[in-house]
Amino acid sequence: MMTQLFIIIMGVILVNNYVLAQFLGICPFLGVSKKLNSAVGMSLAVTFVMVLSTVATWPIQTFLLDRFNIGYMQTVVFILVIAALVQLVELALKKYMPPLYRSLGVYLPLITTNCCVLGVTVNNIDSSYNFIESIANSFGAGIGFLLAMVLFAGIRGKMENSDIPEVLKGVPSVLIAASILSVSFMGFSGVVEGIFG
Amino acid sequence: MVYLTPILIVCVTGIVAGVLLTIAAKIMFVPADERVEQLTEALPGANCGGCGFAGCSDYASAIVNDGADINLCPVGGPAVSALLAGIMGVEAGSAEGEYAVVLCGGYDNKTNKIFEYDGIPSCKAVKTLYGGAGACGHGCLGYGDCVEACQFDAIGVVNGVAWVDRNNCLGCKACVKACPNGIITMVPRHNLTYVACSSTDKGAVTRKACEAGCIACGKCVKVCKFDAIKVENNKAVIDPVKCKNCGMCVKECPTHAIVKLPKPPKAAAAAAN
Structure with a gap:
């Protein structure tokens, strides 16, 4: 059981990285990766919301949507639930944990409807994970997001000090760097299964 | 029934979420400041x-x-x-504003040129070439990085040296940060007299590069009655707090490196304070 969970977590961090291999959550990946601090803050917020949404959506899928055979309403219901949940968490944090609320800042509402959060919850169902496995998968997805953000923040830091041709300055160079990073992650495919399988 | 169930479930989910959020917002209300x-x-x-x-x-x-x-x-x-x-609900205290001043008097006809610069019109760019086109490595480069930084149209380049218009300057220090030679500084608003030179070279070197440079002769130090001038790093520095704007040093300076601005009209002075 532990090995199974470990494979899921490592697999989703390295092989099926949500940003670099599945191309979900590209918006925060490009938008918030300028500074390491905000990149880490954003990633932790994403991890937190991913795990929380899984805790909420998995039972809804299993006990509500599947029971009434309306699995096709998944997307609508999940978005609804995740949005409401993040709002609720925001209210709770504001009241009971102001320091955490301030450090997450604007990122928390930003990721309310982020596709990587929705993607993780939907993927959990599609991969027919059980509850524990789903949580492990969401946690791993969040850590994978963190890894991608931190790596990319480092790359962007280097890029700012380098002499880039005028045509590639700004977004083009960032996109090229992102694609190279993504290609480099392709090298991990099969690694986890090879080690644990 | 085929249509009713999903509609009902989604609606109920939405309503439940809405009610929960409303209750949560009431319970966890934080009074904003x-x-x-x-x-x-x-x-x-x-x-x-x-x-x-x-x-x-x-x-x-x-x-x-x-x-x-x-x-x-x-x-x-x-x-x-x-x-x-x-x-x-606290005391305001007395905060006198500041003006920016450009500590350079090396106008086009005063400072010798070491080459003709024909590249990107930016101070930062020209500074990368031998520290600028002027013979003095401490002077105003004259390409107006500060002009670009100023949001209030208070600084312009006249005869190759930046000039602060005190009618518009609000003291935001944007130009201070923009100047690659660091020759713009802030002085209290009442201060009118300043040494328009930033050269820390020895007097003879400064003399060769620029007619208007401070050669650190120390005449101003002797003539000042208020003990407001010191010579540091081969240039005279006026302490704006001690300076009474009497103008003695301006007359004494052999290279006319000390500048005294005309007094602002009374109304403007009152507004400035």
Whole structure:
């Protein structure tokens, strides 16, 4: 059981990285990766919301949507639930944990409807994970997001000090760097299964 | 029934979420500090960053949450400080504003050129080539990086040297940060006399490069009755607090490196204070 969970977590961090291999959550990946601090803050917020949404959506899928055979309403219901949940968490944090609320800042509402959060919850169902496995998968997805953000923040830091041709300055160079990073992650495919399988 | 179930379930989910959120918002209501909003409105909204914070609203929240001083806004000056003090319920204190001054008198006909520069018209760019086209490595480069930085149209380049227009200068320090040679500095608003040279080279070297440079002869130090001038690093420095703008040093300076600005009209002076 532990090995199974470990494979899921490592697999989703390295092989099926949500940003670099599945191309979900590209918006925060490009938008918030300028500074390491905000990149880490954003990633932790994403991890937190991913795990929380899984805790909420998995039972809804299993006990509500599947029971009434309306699995096709998944997307609508999940978005609804995740949005409401993040709002609720925001209210709770504001009241009971102001320091955490301030450090997450604007990122928390930003990721309310982020596709990587929705993607993780939907993927959990599609991969027919059980509850524990789903949580492990969401946690791993969040850590994978963190890894991608931190790596990319480092790359962007280097890029700012380098002499880039005028045509590639700004977004083009960032996109090229992102694609190279993504290609480099392709090298991990099969690694986890090879080690644990 | 085929259509009804999904509609019902989604609606019920939505209503449940809505009700929960409403209840949560009531229970976990946090009274927001209205003063932040009031302060933001009282501030000029220039967002120049002169106070040291990211913008006017950032400064406002810093006043309320971190106890930042209320007299940091260079744009609004004492008038805004008084407004802020009123909102926060504290004493305003006396904050005299500052003006930027460009410490260089090396106009086109004064400073020798070592080459003709024909590249990108930017001070930063020309500085990368032997420290600039002028023979003096400390002078105004004259390509107006400060002019670009100024949001208030208060600085311009005249005869190759930047010039601050005190009618428009609000003391936001944007030009100070923009100057690659660091020759722009801030002085209190009452101060009119300053040494228009930043050269730390030895007197003879300065002399060769520029007619208007301070050669650190020390004549001004002797003539000053208020002990306001010192010679440091091969240049005279006037202490703006001790200086009474008497103008003795201006007459004494052999290279006319000390400049005294004309007194502003009374009305303008009153507004400035």
